[in-house]
Structures are given as C-alpha cells and as structure tokens.
Amino acid sequence: MSTESRLGRPRPDRSGATLTTLQRATVVSLVALCAAVAVGLGLTARDDPPSPAWPPGRQSTSCQNVKIFTGQVDSPYNRFARVLRTRLQAAPEHWDVEVVTTGGSAENIYHLEEQQYRTCSLALAQLSTTVDAGSAIHQFSPQRGGHLVDGLRTLGPAHDDLLHVIVRAPGTSPPGTGADVRTFADLCDRAIAAGQQNSGTRQIGDVLLHVGLPSSGCRPRLEDGSIDDGLRLLVAGAVDAVFWAGGAGTERIRTELASGAKLQVLDLGQFRDAIAANWEEVYHPPGRYFPGTVFPPGHLGPRDYPGMTDVDTVSLPNGVLAHERADPALVRRATADLFADPAEYERALWGDNPAGRRVPDALTVYESPLFCYVPLHPAAAEYYRLRFDRGPDCGR
Numbered sequence: 001m002s003t004e005s006r007l008g009r010p011r012p013d014r015s016g017a018t019l020t021t022l023q024r025a026t027v028v029s030l031v032a033l034c035a036a037v038a039v040g041l042g043l044t045a046r047d048d049p050p051s052p053a054w055p056p057g058r059q060s061t062s063c064q065n066v067k068i069f070t071g072q073v074d075s076p077y078n079r080f081a082r083v084l085r086t087r088l089q090a091a092p093e094h095w096d097v098e099v100v101t102t103g104g105s106a107e108n109i110y111h112l113e114e115q116q117y118r119t120c121s122l123a124l125a126q127l128s129t130t131v132d133a134g135s136a137i138h139q140f141s142p143q144r145g146g147h148l149v150d151g152l153r154t155l156g157p158a159h160d161d162l163l164h165v166i167v168r169a170p171g172t173s174p175p176g177t178g179a180d181v182r183t184f185a186d187l188c189d190r191a192i193a194a195g196q197q198n199s200g201t202r203q204i205g206d207v208l209l210h211v212g213l214p215s216s217g218c219r220p221r222l223e224d225g226s227i228d229d230g231l232r233l234l235v236a237g238a239v240d241a242v243f244w245a246g247g248a249g250t251e252r253i254r255t256e257l258a259s260g261a262k263l264q265v266l267d268l269g270q271f272r273d274a275i276a277a278n279w280e281e282v283y284h285p286p287g288r289y290f291p292g293t294v295f296p297p298g299h300l301g302p303r304d305y306p307g308m309t310d311v312d313t314v315s316l317p318n319g320v321l322a323h324e325r326a327d328p329a330l331v332r333r334a335t336a337d338l339f340a341d342p343a344e345y346e347r348a349l350w351g352d353n354p355a356g357r358r359v360p361d362a363l364t365v366y367e368s369p370l371f372c373y374v375p376l377h378p379a380a381a382e383y384y385r386l387r388f389d390r391g392p393d394c395g396r
Helices: 003-007 021-041 076-089 105-113 127-135 200-212 227-236 251-258 269-283 328-339 342-350 378-388
Strands: 065-069 096-100 121-126 152-168 191-193 221-223 241-246 263-265 297-300 311-323
Touching: 065 076, 065 105, 076 096, 076 121, 076 152, 076 328, 076 342, 105 121, 105 127, 105 152, 105 200, 105 311, 121 127, 121 152, 121 200, 127 152, 127 200, 127 269, 127 311, 152 200, 152 227, 152 297, 152 328, 152 378, 191 227, 200 241, 200 269, 200 311, 221 227, 227 241, 227 251, 251 263, 269 311, 311 328, 328 378
Parallel strands: 065 096, 065 121, 191 221, 191 241
Antiparallel strands: 121 311, 152 241, 152 263, 152 311, 297 311
16 A cells, blocks of 8 residues: 555554544645646656655765665675665765675664764664664663663664574474474573574564563573574574574575475464563653554565465564764665665565565654654654655654
8 A cells, every 4th residue: 555545544643543634634635736746747656756856966965985784694684775775876976885794783783873984874773673772771781791872863664574483394303402392482491593692683582582481490592693503503403493583585594495404483473462561661661662563463474485384473673774963965865765666675675575575665654663762863854744744743
C-alpha cells in the first residue's frame, strides 16, 4: 500500500487517539493535490519523491569523502549501503563514498562519535541498539567497558533484521555432540556462537537468554565471532546454536544450505512479549519511555531458507544514522535516497525476493517509537515536514 494511501485514512497516534476531523481533511486535501500533480507528471513509483524536488540541485557541502559504516562483508547492512553509495556518488555533489565493513551496530555507533567521522559519515544500526548507546546500557554500560554516546540522530528506516537462532536439523548432529536442540530451552548448558561482542546480535541475544532460559542453574557457553565463524563451528559440531540478527534470507545461511548443511531455525514467537516487557522494564522507569511497538512480529520460512520449516520470530528495526553535526547536504541527499526507489534496495537485499519482502517506507518514522528515542537529524526532518507537513509527535 502506498504511503499516500496510508496517510489518507484515520490512523491512531501513539496515545491511541485518531486524527481530528480538521487534521484528516487537511491531509486528504494535500494527498489529493499531490495525486493530481503525480497524474499530470506520470509518476507511478511505489514511493514517489515529494514535490517540489528535494533536495534541490547541487548543494553546498563540507564533505568530499564520505564513509558509510555497515557490517560484515556481504551482510544485509553491507548490501543496503552499497545501493546508498551508488546513489550518493551519482548525486550532483560528487561525493567519493566508501562502504566500511565492521563488526556491527555498536562499532558503527562508536565510529560516528569520533571527531574525524562526525561530519561526513553515515552508519547503519539496529535502532534498539542505538537507544542503548544513548542510555549507556547493555554493551554501552561502563561496567562492560562501554560508554554513553551522545549526538546520534536518524535519517530514516532501513530494512528490518529478524532474530535467528540456528541449530542443526534433528538427527544430523555429528557423533558425541549430545542430544538434538529442538527448542530454545534445550540450549541451557550448550555452546552458542553468540555474535561479536559489539554487535546488535550479541545485545538482543543477551536479552533472549535473559527472558528465555532459567536465571539459575543454566549456564550456556557463549563464543564470540561472525556469522561465518558461527556457522562453521555449528556444522562441525563445536557449538550447538548460532545467534544472528540479520535480514531475512541472509545469503551466508543460504549458501551453507546450498552446500548441503542440514540446518533449522528455532521458533521464537513465544518470547516476543517477554522481550517487549524487558524493554519496558529498562526504559520506562527513567521517564524516557515512548509507547508503541518496538519489536514487531517476524516470520521465517522455506521461501527465505529452502528446506527449513516456518517459524515465528522477532523483528529488529534498523535505521540509517548520522551524528548531529553531520553535513546537512549529505543528510538531505541520503534521506531522499532512502525512498527514491525501494525496489533497488530490495533486489540488493533479497535478490529475486521469493518471500516478497519490502523495505520500510517513510511513514515508519511516525509509526515506530524508536524515532522518538533517537530523533531525526534536523536536515532529515526537512524531508518529512515537506512531504507530510509534520514530524513525529512523540507524545506531544
């Protein structure tokens, strides 16, 4: 459904109230005007850019070289960023853009606060991890060697990650590796490849362990490493599960399956409410709480991973980030490029896309409380105000 169609209906705001009659009439009038212009210009894209064109022409910029901090080689972050790089390099500002491989969300966030990267860099990260950085909790806690990261801002949504717990299919474990893992509870005292220390995978995995396993008498052994490391250890029988927070149909997993590995993803749907309750427990008491769905439901199945069964899981929204001091011209251009042609991002992420997955559209910033926890960069906010005549209300 198009962005404009969704705006044309009464929608609950975050307090549960619907738009007022006057607001609704204003929105409908604007939509009708935009539709008439679109028809006159022959625009038929799923997510047409606002009119007048934004940002306009060549902008004055303080950047020549731009970095986009992503994730592991050929990860979904990396693939998404390569599309964005191509678009920024083709922009009239003529930036030279480098896609930088990293360990994941936390590393990307730490890079953005570094003095040499604040002005001319962007990053992809899980938005819940970004909230943690601004609150100095979980892996950003000083007790765990981390620290508070100030000045983080969003440009808009990227694709959603899905939480995976990958195990060997029943009956395929090497001799001496113990009983099959059929449910998450079976991991109580087993070895788990839990992701790299500063990754969003590790953070959400820690939450899953907290809510999904007994608090006493249960001590799984956690191994650090990339998704490549984890899958290699899993197939060899050195670990019993791999945690992965990544885009559905992650190519590295599909490659392992194509080579003959017998793998299965555990059903995690039963833990979504507990993960959401943990979020409220952490964020509500300090008074920095915005109502809404932080972790939407997710699904994985054979169209993502041939041969695997259908399971429910948890979605982990991602965003494109910048520092509050980032070059406004770069932020404006990148924000517009997020929504110019969604299908190009979808092809990069999912190839022929057998599961029919979609990247989020611009209205996501109004529907997810994560864009209140991590506010829009002022130059990005221009896009949403021009297009929709308002920014996220965040309970105001």
